[in-house]
Amino acid sequence: MKFASEFRDPVAARALLTAIAAKADQIGATRAKPVHIMEICGGHTHSIFRYGLDKLIHDGVEFIHGPGCPVCVLPMARVDECVEIAEIPGVIFTTFGDAMRVPGHKKSLMQAKSAGADIRMVYSPLDALELARRNPDRQVVFFGLGFETTTPSTALSIQQAAREGLTNFSVFCNHITVPEPIKALLNDPDMTLDGFIGPGHVSMVIGIHPYDFIARDYGKPLVVAGFEPTDLLQSVLMVLTQIAEGRAQIENQYARVVPEHGNPVSLAAIADVYERRPSFEWRGLGEIDASGLRIRAKYAAFDAEEKFGIGYAAASRNVPETPGCACGSVMTGRLKPTQCPQFGTGCTPDMPLGALMVSSEGACAAYWQYSGARVVAE
């Protein structure tokens, strides 16, 4: 039994688990009739599985794994477009490593690289910028991917490129936002969500008020949480306490990092560089209103969609996903990863069929990685 050694503060973790159990009993949550709490962020999903919190916690609390893993919600059509741009002669295509193995209809970026395309894994858009400075005769394209954690870094890089007057740097912008898919899930009559664990580092950028509609319009509590297991348990307790007291508020468990109004420099850069697309396609969730960002016309010179005529505006919508892949149902909590017929047979981390098996923050990869080495309570 590993409980004591796995947790940095096992005494606090145990006390929180006991308090959660008491609160769950108080509101009548049982295995048959559980409280459904969605953790939005893929990092939280990973942490829940790493520490086996879903097993340690009271039977009446069920985690629903949310859409907060940008690689996992990336439609295959976007991967196809990346490959198309990367295969243009003279292009250096740069991307976070996370996106390399996501399957496209014909190939992944990894496969395109093996076939000869100049695709480079970078840690930061700053490195893509540096590549552009060092290779003035090549077109350097950065794949802008991710939620509000990475959105400001891409915006600041575009502003820097504009200040330097670089003409060979552009961004293939596929940035997405957290609050809008939550609204889509709350509007889905099939979803029963009783409360939310809000993302920590996204909220560090945007603050806690973009979630206000969840409490105000839908009557559901949300608690912004840190990444340590005791942060997550504390946040679950805060959600249950709100439910027990008949409250629905946006609370901040992670105030030591998350300011109420976010980071002003990041927010100003986002507002300067991007505008919302009318809608954007999410893998498994379909089109969601105002959930994606595009580069404003004043920065069109740095917009790969404009430069190459490839991208969301030019492509046909809703290209079908791989046959047999149930990522969409898993993403919306309708299926557990292990209930997908492909799990562990047609789809493994080495040979992923769906995006949820690719990223370490995907629910399927987390199930796969930790299902054999569960932390069991004493």
Add this chain to the structure above:
Amino acid sequence: MCLGIPGRITAITDPVRLMAMAEVSGVRREVNVACIAGNQLDDLVGQWALIHVGFAMSLIDEDEAEKTLEALRELGEAQETLDQMAQSVEALR
């Protein structure tokens, strides 16, 4: 790419571009400090920040930095980030 990693700012390298050197788990990496710059750039030296894809996004205290690094190590995310930094050096060649 979604989780930040704590790093300590060791020097300002380019005050115009708002760039600084940071030390992340023993690895030195140049980062942008626009989001935490405030008025006195030099005051950043010695401070801890959460760094996302090369951008320092939030100042944190040393205790929070230690706790976050430990949590990231447990999740395998710390090594993943350091690997990505190393890969990026390769990509620039």
